[in-house]
Amino acid sequence: MDAQEFRRHGHDVVDWIADYLENSERYPVMSPRRPGETAALLPPHAPEQGEDMADILADFQRDILPGVTHWNHPRFFAYFPANNSAPSVLGEMLSAGLGVNAMLWQTSPAATELEQSVMSWLGELIGLPGPEAGGFHGVIQDTASTATLCALVCARERSTAFAINAAGPEGLAGAGPLRLYCSREAHSSVIKGAKIAGFGAAHVVLVDGDESRAMDPGDLDRRIRADVAEGLTPCCVVATVGTTGSTAIDPLDRIGPIARKHGLWLHVDAALAGSAAILPEKRWILNGIEHADSLVFNPHKWLFTNFDCSAYYVKDPAHLEQAMTINPDYLQTDFDPDVANFRDWGIPLGRRFRALKLWFVLRSYGARKLREMIAAHIELAAEFSRWVQADDQWELLAPVPLNTVCFRLRRNGWSEAECNVRNKELMDRVNAAGRIFLTHTTLEGRFALRMAIGQTQTRREHVVEAWEVLRSTASAPTSG
Ligand SMILES: Cc1ncc(COP(=O)(O)O)c(C=O)c1O
16 A cells, blocks of 8 residues: 555545544444354455455445444443543554554653653642652553553562562462452452462452442451461552442552551552542542552543553552563663663563553643543433432442442342342343443342443433433333
């Protein structure tokens, strides 16, 4: 494809994306396709001869698009937001165009230095103490799962004075197994990270929650002391600020001193909720963050930045580098003593130029507008929860500190078991109709419908419609 052709098709694609971002409402939110339907439309082998871009784009619209679930649809209320935005798409396009690999400072000085700057801006926006105050240094990772894995490796190596990095499991020599503590509501990436980092799922200790499902610091302390008494080696606490199920907020200001007293690494997983800390009135969610060794939150969830872009902050970058470093001759440069080489700040060697899209987002919106947009989502969630509470057929199942509402339909005479079945049926019927898409969680055995409000284009009318769809579907007769 020559530059002329690229220009022509590029304009077509940008036009298409602009229409899409403006009119994504015209699609059913959730793809109606069944397993295998998309694959059946694709030829079994790659073409031998190159094909015309016009044909490829036409096939994209005909064969691929109907198999897409529209995460950026204003009536997407499932899982968690993955909100993108036009400025972010532009930054992403430039990053793709440049095709930079930001593994070393030398492989693209601007990529490293822009990343350092935007991570410092972002840290300031959520109220993190910066390096000058003994606080945090930032680096962009692909996902929160990867950032949490990095934190677990760092915790492991701090507990063992780098013995496991050097000698593998034998490095533990004599010390009991390493133990990791998190709440029952912690994200699955914590257990996954524990498996990969060699803790083992059996050594993840699930700490009890309080009435809001946040980690109970008293239970944490008890469990750590019990492990010590048994000869096990407490290593790390992962606190969740904004659990996936119900956005419960573990109290960092009470957990931090316990972690410190026992010499444990404290990692904070604020994958979704961290973005809310750009609001002064929500800053409390990170109260006590000064006790943490590391923190992750995802601009790709709730800060209008395309997937992927996960913000990882560490207090001690030298420790992170030591845990991750690989230094073959061909990667060494004369600049190394004076610069950050981000290949040593995470797991992969190769790294995308993600800072560009975050820079575009922060500059194009500005902090004030970002605050307004996040505050609007939180207000919509509060309003939705008031509708639920005001209707005696419905029940709120968890507090709503941020943008996620857990609730269910509850009719007189329904047992808990029937309630679960009925709400699952309701969710399936609502989703199949294609107007809205929402998912569920399970809270103490109760099937909870879950509205996560946070897409870039979501406005009040979309949330009103969601409530109407839920209520009308609940009162429509079922086949069963
Ligand atoms: C609290 C929490 N942590 C971690 C994750 C995983 O995020 P990622 O997909 O960036 O790994 C999620 C996603 O749902 C989450 O809600």
